[in-house]
Amino acid sequence: MSLYSAIKRAKDYAAERFPIEKLNFHSMVEKKEVPVHRLSWGYYLGGAALFFLLVQIVTGLMLLFYYQPTVSDAHASVEYISDYVVGGALVRNMHSWSSSMMIACVIAHLLTAFAMKAFEKPREITWLTGVGLLFLTFGFGFTGYLLPWNQIAVNATKIGLQSIEQVGQYLPGQMAQWPRAIRETIQGEAAVGQATLSRFYAIHVIVLPFALAALLGLHLFSVQLHGMSRGVEDPPRRQEKFFPMFLIKDLSVWGVAFFLLFLMALCLPFESFSPYPLFEAFDPNGSTPDGIKPEWYFYFVYYPLELLPFGVILVGSGLAMLMLLLTPWLFRSTSRKTLRILALVGAAYFLGMTLFGEDIYHIFKGGGQ
Amino acid sequence: MKPRERRLPLLLALAGFVWTASARAYPEFQTWIVKNSGRSVNCAMCHAHPDGPDGTGYGQIGRLTSEEMERLNFARRAIEPGAEVQSPILNKFGNLIVSRLGMKKVLELKLDPSQLPDTLDPVSDLDRDGIPDAQELRDGTHPLKKEDGRPWRLFVNNAQRNLSPLLLTAAATAAGLYGLTRLLHGFACAARAERRETEDSGEP
Numbered sequence: 001m002s003l004y005s006a007i008k009r010a011k012d013y014a015a016e017r018f019p020i021e022k023l024n025f026h027s028m029v030e031k032k033e034v035p036v037h038r039l040s041w042g043y044y045l046g047g048a049a050l051f052f053l054l055v056q057i058v059t060g061l062m063l064l065f066y067y068q069p070t071v072s073d074a075h076a077s078v079e080y081i082s083d084y085v086v087g088g089a090l091v092r093n094m095h096s097w098s099s100s101m102m103i104a105c106v107i108a109h110l111l112t113a114f115a116m117k118a119f120e121k122p123r124e125i126t127w128l129t130g131v132g133l134l135f136l137t138f139g140f141g142f143t144g145y146l147l148p149w150n151q152i153a154v155n156a157t158k159i160g161l162q163s164i165e166q167v168g169q170y171l172p173g174q175m176a177q178w179p180r181a182i183r184e185t186i187q188g189e190a191a192v193g194q195a196t197l198s199r200f201y202a203i204h205v206i207v208l209p210f211a212l213a214a215l216l217g218l219h220l221f222s223v224q225l226h227g228m229s230r231g232v233e234d235p236p237r238r239q240e241k242f243f244p245m246f247l248i249k250d251l252s253v254w255g256v257a258f259f260l261l262f263l264m265a266l267c268l269p270f271e272s273f274s275p276y277p278l279f280e281a282f283d284p285n286g287s288t289p290d291g292i293k294p295e296w297y298f299y300f301v302y303y304p305l306e307l308l309p310f311g312v313i314l315v316g317s318g319l320a321m322l323m324l325l326l327t328p329w330l331f332r333s334t335s336r337k338t339l340r341i342l343a344l345v346g347a348a349y350f351l352g353m354t355l356f357g358e359d360i361y362h363i364f365k366g367g368g369q
Numbered sequence: 370m371k372p373r374e375r376r377l378p379l380l381l382a383l384a385g386f387v388w389t390a391s392a393r394a395y396p397e398f399q400t401w402i403v404k405n406s407g408r409s410v411n412c413a414m415c416h417a418h419p420d421g422p423d424g425t426g427y428g429q430i431g432r433l434t435s436e437e438m439e440r441l442n443f444a445r446r447a448i449e450p451g452a453e454v455q456s457p458i459l460n461k462f463g464n465l466i467v468s469r470l471g472m473k474k475v476l477e478l479k480l481d482p483s484q485l486p487d488t489l490d491p492v493s494d495l496d497r498d499g500i501p502d503a504q505e506l507r508d509g510t511h512p513l514k515k516e517d518g519r520p521w522r523l524f525v526n527n528a529q530r531n532l533s534p535l536l537l538t539a540a541a542t543a544a545g546l547y548g549l550t551r552l553l554h555g556f557a558c559a560a561r562a563e564r565r566e567t568e569d570s571g572e573p
Contacts, residue, residue, distance in 0.1 A: 030560065082516065089516070244553035251553075255546040262538050267527035269516035275409040276510065276517040277419060286420055290409045 016122045018225065028224040034246045035228060035236035042112030043228055045105050047250040051257050052102035053216075056140075059095040060205070067147070069201040071194050074149035075281035089269070096270035098261055099141060103297045106137050107350065114327065115343035117336050118229035124328040126226065129219035131324050136212050141295055143204040146197065152278035155292040157200075158192050166310050233336050300350050303357035307364050395475075401482035406509025414511060415463030422458040433457055448473045461495055462502060462512045499526025 022028065034043060066085055068077040081088040110130060113119065119127035146157045161183050168179040188195025230236065240246055271279050277289035294302050305313050323330060331339060353360070402410050412421035417428025425431030433441060437457040444456035444464070450471040454464050467475060470488055478485050486503040493502045495512050500522050502512040511517040518526075528535065 241557075244550075244557040248550050248553055251549055252546055255542045259539055259542050263528075263535060266531050266535065268520055268524045269518075271516050272510075272518055272520045272523050276514055277409060277411040277413065279517075280411075280413060280419055283419070283426070285426070287411075289411060289419075 017125050017222075022225055029243050032224070032227050032242035033239035034242055035231055036238050036240055037232045037236045039112065039116055039231050042109075042116060042231070043246070044250060044253045045109035045112055046223070048253055048257050049102050049105035049109055050216075050220075051254045052098040052105060052261075053212075055094060055098040055258075055261065056102060057209075059091050059098065062091045063095060064205065069147070069197055071149060071197055071282075074147065074197060078148045078150075090265055093265035093268075093270055094261060097264045099144065100270075100296070101257070101261065103137055103141060106134055107297070108347075110134055111343045111347050113229075114331075114346075115336070115340040116229055116231040117331070117334075117339055118231070119328040119331070120229060121328070121332075123222070123226050123229060126219060126222040127328050128325065129215050129222065131327075132215045133212065133219060134324075136208055136215065138297070139208050140204065140212075141297060143200045143208065145295055146192075146200045147204065148279070149197065149282050150279045151282055151289050152274065152292055154192055154282040155288055156294050157196070159292070160294065161187055161192065163305070163310075167314060170311055170314055231336075296354055299357040300353040303353055303361050306361055395479055397479045398482045398485065401485075402506065402509050405483065405507060408509030410509050410511075413460070414506075415459060415466065417458055417460050417463075428458055428460075430458065445472065447471055450474065460513060465493070465495065465502070498523060499530065 063081065066077055066081045066088070068074055081092055113127070113130065142160060146153045165180050165183045168176045171178065186199060188199050275291060278291060301313065301317060399410060399412065402414070411419045413419040416422060418424065418426050420426070422430050440455050440457055444454040444459070444467055447454045447467055448471055450469055452468060452471070454467045456464055456467065459467065466489070469490065474488065478488065486506045489503040489506070491501055491503055494500065495502055496515040498515040498518050500518045505512040505518065508519050510519060
C-alpha cells in the first residue's frame with residue numbers, strides 16, 4: 001500500500017467518523033431524532049451519568065475548600081467538614097452517593113450500549129471514548145477512596161497497589177519490573193504515606209478531570225454528530241425530536257436523579273453501610289480492623305481475586321479489557337439478540353458479585369477448609 | 370447461686386480493678402455486641418482509643434498527665450451510680466455508662482453483657498441521630514457518631530426530621546423542571562417560526 005493510498009484511507013475513515021457536512025447546529029441539534037422502542041430507556045443512562053458527574057464536580061470543588069491533603073490533617077479535615085461546616089455533611093454525602101450513582105450509570109450505559117450495538121460503524125470512536133471514560137471513572141473511585149485517610153481507605157489502597165506489583169511475576173524479562181516501577185511511581189515512597197496521598201490527590205483533582213474533560217468532550221461531540229444508534233434490529237416504531245422532546249425527558253430524568261440524590265444524601269449517610277472502625281483515622285501503629293475491602297464497584301474483580309489464583313484473574317481481566325476495546329470489530333457481525341444475551345450475562349455477573357460476592361466467597365472458602 | 374456467693378467474685382474483681390495500676394478493658398462487652406449485632410466494633414465504642422486503654426497513644430494510660438490520672442482514679446473509685454466521672458481513657462458514652470451505673474454495676478454486667486442496654490437511659494441519644502444509645506449498643510453502631518447507625522433506622526429518622534426541606538426540594542425541583550420545559554418548548558417554537566419565516570421570504 002502506497003503512502004498516498006494510506007493517507008487517503010485515513011482521510012476517508014476520519015471523514016466518515018467526523019462528517020463535515022454534519023458539523024452544524026441544525027444537524028446536531030435541530031434535525032437530530034431519537035428512535036423510540038422498548039429499549040429507549042437506555043438512551044437516558046448516559047445523560048444520568050453526566051448529571052452525576054456534574055454533581056461530582058460541584059461538590060468536589062466545595063470539599064476542596066476545606067480538605068487538607070496531608071496524612072496528619074486529612075482525616076481531621078474530613079471530620080471537620082462533616083461535623084462543623086454548615087451543610088458539609090450533606091455536600092460530602094452528595095459527593096459519595098453521586099460517585100456511586102455515576103459509576104452505576106456508566107456501567108449500565110456501557111451494557112445497554114453494547115446490547116443495542118451502539119458501537120456499530122461509524123460510532124467506533126464513541127464506543128472507545130466511552131470505554132476510556134469507564135476506566136477514568138474507576139480511576140476516580142480508586143484515587144478518591146484514599147483521600148479521607150481512614151482505616152479502610154489506606155489498607156484497601158495498600159492491597160490495590162500490591163496487586164499492581166503482583167502482575168510483574170507473570171511478565172517476561174525486563175517487563176517484569178514495570179509493574180513495580182508503576183507502583184513505586186504511584187505510591188511515591190516505600191510505604192503508603194504522604195507522597196502517596198499527595199499523588200492520589202493530584203491525580204484525583206487535576207490529572208483525571210483534565211483527561212475526563214477531553215474524552216467526554218469527544219464522546220459527547222461524537223454522540224451529537226452521529227445521533228443515537230438505532231438500538232433494535234427492526235426499524236423503530238417512531239422517532240422523536242431530540243430538541244426539545246428528548247432533551248426535556250432527559251432533563252426530567254436529571255430532576256428525578258437530583259431529588260433521589262438529595263434524599264439519599266440528607267437521610268442516609270454513605271458510611272452507615274460499613275462498621276465505624278473502618279472510618280477511624282488511619283493509625284500505622286494501631287490494629288487493622290476487620291472488613292477491609294474496596295468500594296462496591298470493584299467487588300466484581302475483588303471477590304474473584306480472593307477466590308482464584310492471581311494469574312487467572314490477570315488473564316481474565318486482560319482479555320475482558322481487550323474485548324471491550326475491540327468490541328466494534330469483534331462483534332461487528334453479531335446480531336443484537338446475541339448482544340443482548342451477552343449483556344445480560346455481564347449484568348448478572350456484575351450484580352451477582354456485587355450483591356452476593358461475600359456470600360459466594362464464604363461458600364467457597366468454607367468448602368475448601 | 371445465692372446473692373452473697375455472687376457478690377464475692379464481683380468484689381474481688383472490683384478490688385483488683387481499683388488497685389491495679391494497669392488499665393482494664395472489658396472485652397466481654399465487645400464480644401457480646403459483635404455476636405448480637407453481627408457488626409464489627411472496637412474499643413472506641415466506649416474508650417477514647419480504638420485499641421483500648423493500654424498503650425501510649427491518645428487516650429491511653431501511658432500518655433496520661435497527672436491531672437488526667439487523677440480523673441482516671443476518680444472514675445475508678447466511682448463504685449456507686451451518680452458520680453460525674455470524666456475518665457480520660459473513656460469517651461463521652463463510656464463516661465456516661467460509668468456515671469449512670471457506677472463501676473460496681475458495670476463489673477456485675479460483665480457477667481451478662483446483654484443486660485447493659487436495658488440499664489441505660491432509654492431516651493439518651495448522645496449523637497442526636499434519632500437512635501437511642503441503648504439501641505445503638507444493640508445494633509453495634511457508634512453512639513457518638515451520627516453517621517453511624519443501622520441504615521434503615523437512620524433513613525427513617527432523618528427523613529422524618531427533614532420532611533420540610535425534602536418537600537420544599539421536591540416542589541422546587543418540579544417547579545424548576547416545569548419552567549425549563551416551557552422554556553425549551555418556547556425556544557423550539559421560536560426556532561420553527563424563524564425557519565418558516567426564512568422559507569417564506571425565500572432566503573437561502
